[in-house]
Amino acid sequence: MGLSRVGGKEGAAVSGRDASLLRTCGASRCGGTSSCRSLSTRAADPGGALEDAALQHVGRVLLKQCHAAATTFILEGVKQNADKSTISIGSQLPHINDVSWRLEYHMKNGHVHKVNEPFYLLSLDLENGGPEGSAKNINFSCTVEQLQDVVGKLKDAAKSLEKATHV
Amino acid sequence: MAVHWCRYRDSNTGTKKAKVFPEPVFAAPMVFEFGRIAVEFLKRGINSKVYEGAARKLGFPITTVQHGVEGLMFLLTESSKLMISDVDFKDSVMVLGFSTELNEILLQLYVENHNTIRSTLTQLAPSLPSYHNLEWRLDVQLGSRSMRQQVVPMVTMLLHLTTGDTDNRRCLLQTNPSTLLHLITVLEAALASMKNNHARRILRNIK
Numbered sequence: 001m002g003l004s005r006v007g008g009k010e011g012a013a014v015s016g017r018d019a020s021l022l023r024t025c026g027a028s029r030c031g032g033t034s035s036c037r038s039l040s041t042r043a044a045d046p047g048g049a050l051e052d053a054a055l056q057h058v059g060r061v062l063l064k065q066c067h068a069a070a071t072t073f074i075l076e077g078v079k080q081n082a083d084k085s086t087i088s089i090g091s092q093l094p095h096i097n098d099v100s101w102r103l104e105y106h107m108k109n110g111h112v113h114k115v116n117e118p119f120y121l122l123s124l125d126l127e128n129g130g131p132e133g134s135a136k137n138i139n140f141s142c143t144v145e146q147l148q149d150v151v152g153k154l155k156d157a158a159k160s161l162e163k164a165t166h167v
Numbered sequence: 168m169a170v171h172w173c174r175y176r177d178s179n180t181g182t183k184k185a186k187v188f189p190e191p192v193f194a195a196p197m198v199f200e201f202g203r204i205a206v207e208f209l210k211r212g213i214n215s216k217v218y219e220g221a222a223r224k225l226g227f228p229i230t231t232v233q234h235g236v237e238g239l240m241f242l243l244t245e246s247s248k249l250m251i252s253d254v255d256f257k258d259s260v261m262v263l264g265f266s267t268e269l270n271e272i273l274l275q276l277y278v279e280n281h282n283t284i285r286s287t288l289t290q291l292a293p294s295l296p297s298y299h300n301l302e303w304r305l306d307v308q309l310g311s312r313s314m315r316q317q318v319v320p321m322v323t324m325l326l327h328l329t330t331g332d333t334d335n336r337r338c339l340l341q342t343n344p345s346t347l348l349h350l351i352t353v354l355e356a357a358l359a360s361m362k363n364n365h366a367r368r369i370l371r372n373i374k
Binding site: 093094095096097098099101103105107109110111112113114115116118120121122124126138139140141142144146147148149150151153154155156157158160161164 | 248249250285288289291292293295296297298301303305320322323324326328338339340341342343344346347348349350351353354355357358360361366369370373374
């Protein structure tokens with residue numbers, strides 16, 4: 001949850017609760033396009049713009065609030081001449097969503113034969129890659145002992161989380 | 168100047184490579200010295216001034232000295248790369264027709280140095296970014312500029328990765344508690360997959 005900011009100004013905000021409600025209704029696209037449409041046509045009839053069939057099951061008052069919020073957000077964004085990079089939502093650290101792994105066996109390479117060592121290839125899926133932007137995942141290799149080390153450390157973190165909830 | 172073809176026997180694949188070995192008559196202490204120079208070069212890199220000094224002292228042309236040392240270096244690297252046993256090494260060197268004393272010196276050289284040479288060779292191999300260390304921290308977000316009165320637990324992690332010996336990367340990452348538990352489950356399954364019969368059979372048979 002959280003408010004979305006446009007270019008640092010809090011003048012326009014879509015309340016998180018309403019945004020999540022619209023998302024679950026699957027109506028966000030309808031609400032957004034109807035806001036745009038109501039802004040672009042001069043003789044706009046807000047009631048008419050919300051007559052969309054997909055939005056019928058959402059309460060009228062809530063719908064009007066969301067429409068107003070979305071319209072204000074768009075207006076503010078246009079006023080600030082914002083693009084994708086200036087619209088920020090929440091924390092910027094890359095967020096891990098998932099991890100995938102591969103178990104491989106290193107037999108030999110061009111310089112050394114008879115290596116005969118198993119190792120893991122791990123790939124962490126990230127949500128917002130951070131300053132690199134396009135970095136969608138982090139790939140690295142580790143030996144069996146190193147993976148055991150990683151799992152041990154993650155378990156420590158989980159244990160301390162559990163302890164914190166009991167305090 | 169006699170020239171010998173030297174074949175290296177690898178017990179798994181049979182007769183393999185060959186190398187021209189120029190051979191003036193060698194005395195044992197000289198071979199020992201040349202062997203020491205070869206190992207030094209393998210550890211620290213080639214220093215051509217040593218060639219000049221040796222050539223002047225022995226009265227041989229500098230190219231002969233160079234080929235001798237390079238031949239020794241090749242012998243040691245190929246033997247270490249293939250990790251051949253002492254018996255195979257002795258058989259390979261016997262083909263050259265040196266005296267038994269010389270063969271013993273060469274075997275001694277191989278046995279003493281093959282581990283260090285192998286670790287040097289390992290550094291030449293291509294390497295992927297590999298795990299070095301993971302630090303973690305438990306944070307709770309209590310509020311932000313846009314919203315007050317929050318309680319959001321977050322785990323922040325600093326992942327240290329190295330590529331070869333040169334490139335060190337530090338990645339700052341975040342997860343929430345449920346993803347953390349999911350990560351632990353998935354990685355424990357990964358560790359467990361090493362212990363099943365399939366993996367054990369393969370690890371046992373490819374040796």
